[in-house]
Amino acid sequence: MLPDLLTLSSFRTALTEAPAPDKTARAACEARNGQLTKPPGALGRLEDAAIWYGSWRGTDTPQILAPQVIVFAGNHGVTRRGVSAFPAEVTGQMVANFNAGGAAINQLAKLAGARMDVHALELDRPTADFTAGPAMTEDDLLSALRTGWGAVDPDADVLVVGEMGIGNTTSAAAICLALFGGSASDWTGRGTGVTDDALMLKTQVVAEGVDRHAAARDGLEILRCLGGREVAAMAGAIGAARALAIPVVLDGFICCAAAACLAAVSDGALDHTIAGHQSAEGAHGALLEKLGKTPLLSLGLRLGEGSGAALALQVLKGAVACHSGMMTFAEAGVSAG
Numbered sequence: 001m002l003p004d005l006l007t008l009s010s011f012r013t014a015l016t017e018a019p020a021p022d023k024t025a026r027a028a029c030e031a032r033n034g035q036l037t038k039p040p041g042a043l044g045r046l047e048d049a050a051i052w053y054g055s056w057r058g059t060d061t062p063q064i065l066a067p068q069v070i071v072f073a074g075n076h077g078v079t080r081r082g083v084s085a086f087p088a089e090v091t092g093q094m095v096a097n098f099n100a101g102g103a104a105i106n107q108l109a110k111l112a113g114a115r116m117d118v119h120a121l122e123l124d125r126p127t128a129d130f131t132a133g134p135a136m137t138e139d140d141l142l143s144a145l146r147t148g149w150g151a152v153d154p155d156a157d158v159l160v161v162g163e164m165g166i167g168n169t170t171s172a173a174a175i176c177l178a179l180f181g182g183s184a185s186d187w188t189g190r191g192t193g194v195t196d197d198a199l200m201l202k203t204q205v206v207a208e209g210v211d212r213h214a215a216a217r218d219g220l221e222i223l224r225c226l227g228g229r230e231v232a233a234m235a236g237a238i239g240a241a242r243a244l245a246i247p248v249v250l251d252g253f254i255c256c257a258a259a260a261c262l263a264a265v266s267d268g269a270l271d272h273t274i275a276g277h278q279s280a281e282g283a284h285g286a287l288l289e290k291l292g293k294t295p296l297l298s299l300g301l302r303l304g305e306g307s308g309a310a311l312a313l314q315v316l317k318g319a320v321a322c323h324s325g326m327m328t329f330a331e332a333g334v335s336a337g
């Protein structure tokens with residue numbers, strides 16, 4: 001069971017004191033992988049994925065039976081600056097679509113055999129425009145982290161966190177600039193597909209926001225000043241999964257920006273995560289590099305909602321099915337060469 005998350009400092013502690021993966025299980029997974037009926041390394045990165053998964057599940061014959069997809073939604077005050085190709089109302093409209101089963105993530109979660117939960121965070125109370133002040137108060141941040149923290153099913157055996165929040169690629173770009181430096185144009189992309197002029201404005205907005213909050217150096221303070229409620233809730237859920245040793249498949253640019261805030265708090269905070277895909281948002285590749293993650297898929301998706309990660313779940317399921325279901329050379333009577 002997870003302890004209640006009462007303060008920001010208890011969240012920090014949960015990240016820094018989270019359990020390590022099971023070393024014995026890892027060694028057993030490696031040994032088993034070496035005996036399976038295939039040439040060594042022939043399943044490529046599926047082998048690494050299965051060993052990683054088994055080490056977090058504490059067994060050399062893991063199974064994926066209870067995946068969970070959680071979609072968090074939030075509204076962003078910075079949309080008033082004209083940073084998205086779509087109006088802010090779309091956030092709430094898409095939440096209705098998720099609840100009716102009509103969005104891309106509904107189809108992909110269903111295909112992956114995942115339970116899907118939707119959490120809309122105070123849509124009638126957008127975060128503040130971060131070029132004018134901090135996006136959230138400390139109470140807002142804690143409340144959003146707690147929503148994410150409490151949303152994770154302790155019995156899930158793999159987790160995908162997705163988001164919906166018009167304007168949130170602006171927020172994610174600002175978080176990346178604040179965490180990693182460089183220039184605003186390095187981190188700012190087209191999101192829902194803004195025009196060249198709007199991209200210039202969006203880049204300016206990202207630069208302004210980060211300048212305004214230059215004093216924010218810590219991962220959670222950067223999240224508070226530049227993030228959004230759904231971004232913070234994703235961070236809370238990824239943190240809860242870390243505490244529960246539930247492996248997480250990361251989604252696109254926004255999901256990885258949320259995750260990056262946790263990595264800034266504690267080095268090992270993302271050890272239980274794998275990159276599901278590289279999105280078409282220009283800076284996602286650079287962000288994955290900063291996180292030291294190689295994506296499973298690269299399909300030019302730029303949707304969010306957890307869609308790329310839910311699709312990558314199929315690949316992880318394939319990896320785990322082979323690892324746990326295949327026979328060894330000895331069992332199958334195949335010559336080991």
Ligand SMILES: Cc1cc2ncn([C@H]3O[C@H](COP(=O)(O)O)[C@@H](O)[C@H]3O)c2cc1C
Pocket residue numbers: 083084085086090094163164165166167168169170190191192193303304305
């Ligand atoms: C209909 C629709 C469905 C979506 N589902 C995810 N997003 C994605 O687009 C938004 C981020 O892009 P930006 O920063 O440019 O607003 C997020 O809500 C993200 O999840 C969508 C966007 C739209 C329009």
Ligand SMILES: O=C(O)c1cccnc1
Pocket residue numbers: 169190191192251252253254255279280281284301302303304305
């Ligand atoms: O990378 C993503 O997840 C993404 C990119 C564009 C728009 N929404 C999400």
